[in-house]
Amino acid sequence: MDIVLQQLVNGLTLGSVYGLIAIGYTMVYGIIGMINFAHGDVYMVSAYITAIAIALLTFFGIESFPIIIIGTLFLTVAVTGAYGWVIERIAYRPLRNSSRLSVLISAIGMSLILQNYVQLSQGANQQGVPTLLTGAIRFTVGDGFVQITYMKLLILFISLLGMGVLTYVIQKTKLGRMCRATQQDRKMASILGIDTDKVISTVFVIGAMMAALAGVLVTLDYGAFDFYVGFIIGIKAFTAAVLGGIGSLPGAMLGGLILGLSEALFAGLISSDYKDVFSFSLLVLILIIRPSGLLGKPEVEKV
């Protein structure tokens, strides 16, 4: 019983992280219909920037935890957002009118570039950050206990906050209206005076920023990372996006939570060696049974 509850707690935080990254996939897919393969590696870049920001802030003698975490969040989100913009500008915009296969291959190329670029400049070794936030809340359940670390609570709080802000931006602001219009019909939106190229850039930046939030939180919690972390988590976040219905923003968050919970339960109760296999198999199963996902609309191909 306590294992199940503990895994539910772990799964909830894991799922909210998947949800944050899945937002990047789902928004980009919704707006230009491509899978941004480099998104997982944008997350990986943000993990490095987190460590660098923490190292810099401590170097300048800042000790208090709230300032470090706010400074790290701000720096990482800003720099990662710039990465998102540049990636779109270099690798995707010149291919706006090419075949989907070309864009996909270009994205894979971009993903390789990012991995190798980080590996070359930071070395192939695993890196880490110091544990900044310790302590936990414990509940006794039956014979065992369930532990919720403060870090897990922080992850939940910040990711829910991030999703909330994003939902507000998309639903209520002018920028969000422009995004939604472009998603529904790009040609019509540009006729009505929306600079669709700019909107697409913005979407990439938003996606990268959300991935950066996840990058900061996971890095702070988990501590260690290397240049290869983006690959697996990228596929899982994509699975979450597909599960929730690709193109749907609430779907990405819901899909992330469901995937995180089921993966944590699988790892805790059945086998942690095969938890990645479980997630990939889940992806294949969803695509076979319900390719439009939980909240997505079925795709109709028009000539």
Added chain:
Amino acid sequence: MSQSVGINFKKSSIDALVAGFLALILFGPIVGVLLDGYGFSAEFGRVAWMVAIVVVGRFVMSCFFQTEKGVAMAFRYANNDEGATVLSPNHKSKMVWIIPLVILVGLLVPFVASKYVLTVVILGLIYVLLGLGLNIVVGLAGLLDLGFVGFYAIGAYGLALGYENLGLGFWSMLPIAALLAAFAGAILGFPVLRMHGDYLAIVTLGFGEIIRLILTNWASFTHGPNGVSAPLPTLFGLEFKRRSKDGETFHEFFNLPYDSAYKYMFIYLILFAVVWAVLFIKHRLVKMPIGRAWEALREDEVACRSLGLNHVLVKLSAFMLGASTGGLAGVFFATYQGFVNPSSFTFFESALILAIVVLGGMGSTLGVVIAAFCLTVLPEMLREFAEYRVLMFGILMVVMMIWKPRGIVRVTRTGFAARKGAVK
């Protein structure tokens, strides 16, 4: 176009400065601050170099695209997604002379080359096989398969585990591995191929990882990360080892002194024959209705389905054929290494094979053969740049897609004309 005679240096300078500022943001932390434990060491020299390169490069580019030549070039690259070059109907291919020559040279290679050169050429040929297999899937049928390495692994482990558990040798596993890989392709492809192409990419990516994870974790069957040894091919029962437990070895039978190069010569000759067989089969298939259906489906799926093509079956045939070629390549890889372990089958291998297809040209056989040799033999020669290999592949993919999405070697096709005396 004609009024843009002068170059607006002010605009170019602003472009360059903006690019430089962005480069500073991007490279500043990652390149400039080298993590070292929980501390760091500053490497601002590297950042300065990179920013300078970006600023100068952007300035030159911005100036160039304002000249008439640049405008013309930008226009040309914006519209270069055309299909095959069509030759005149009575075009005579020079290949009639080149192919026998290549075969002749290829047959001479093992007898003149050193052992090291021979091993590099074998590796090159294995990648030719992989490239040809993936080219059927990506190049001809337009299905992006990112888990191709999974089929490669099935072939390689098929040989190793088949020998260990069932006592099957190289010759029996060669066809069985191809069938196994094709079967795996069918199981994977059948449900997924109904869907949009992009999903296929990610599902195959997941499949490749699943295969690797199973090979790593299922230690009781696959021996996990330690790997399994694989048998060498035999020549009518003659083994290529120094001593044989049962029967004679090759060098004893022919009264030759033992030389470990014999086995590579033999593998090379079989591989050479298989590559030519695959080349021939592919060459014929492309001209057959099924090959035309693949290409038609790649160009316009909706139109094809409207005309009554069963898109799932057509795609599945390409997918299985590609997979079986991958399986064949895996068998050769295992016997060539004498040993397989999961670390040979990472996503990087899939990316390398994809780079071969992208560089060689979608659907172009000649291009893939050349690209496979370039991308495997060149890194072997330029060992000191080995760590930049992946970066180069990535840049190659992006640049090729922007610059020449159809690859270096364009697909050519002989045109049709009415026969003499046919009713017009």
